[in-house]
Amino acid sequence: MSRIGKAPISVPSGVDIKVDGQTITVKGPKGELTQDLPAPISVSIEDNTITVNRPDDHRDNRSLHGLSRSLVNNMVVGVTEGYVQKMEIFGVGYRVVAKGKDLEFALGYSHPVPIAAPDGITFAVEGATKFSISGIDKQQVGQIAANIKRLRKHDPYKGKGIRYEGEQVRRKVGKTGK
Structure with a gap:
């Protein structure tokens, strides 16, 4: 069994x-x-x-x-109890701003990236580089977090990007000059 x-x-x-x-x-x-x-x-x-x-x-x-x-x-x-997924943004000029119930990201693109809050999901911004996603459906909270993370995946060389709080990013060494 x-x-x-x-x-x-x-x-x-x-x-x-x-x-x-x-x-x-x-x-x-x-x-x-x-x-x-x-x-x-x-x-x-x-x-x-x-x-x-x-x-x-x-x-x-x-x-x-x-x-x-x-x-x-x-x-x-x-x-x-509900579910909460905390996330962090790393990178120069990368930030998140709350626009009503929604989020707006500045991720180095030529335009801001808006993310609308679906029903049952609430966003909370805890500074320019930290935010959290909360809701009662674990699958929905995880899927929204994965979609946001996909906007700017972490870079293994400089460590820039969006990641879950406490996530360890494996860093690579850049190529050496002659």
Whole structure:
């Protein structure tokens, strides 16, 4: 049995869970999330714990078991605590500015790069080179962070670019002159 999949999920107080066929809806103090689970996977709720079950030990069902449990757990954590991804900008003249709910980046291009905040995502600027992305959906927060990072990937020679806070960038040595 999957070690991740067999672990029960504890439901904190204030979180309401509804299962309708293969669709699970989690509602909490920060919002509501809905997820469709794969066909062979079933969910049962007993005494403020959620268990994710699979019908047999077929290879596909084993892989979907752990995935489904992680998705449901991410939903429970998201509606109670939320997710935050902090990011940093390195480089001369590189900066970020809040424009209402959206962000505007100066990344060395001939034009500023605007990023609109989708529903459920909030941006917070903590200085000219630090900002954070927060929301209740872990997948959406991570995808927005990856899209922003892709605007200016870190340079291995000078270390310029956008990166996650605390991310270690492998630096390369430039070529030596004669």
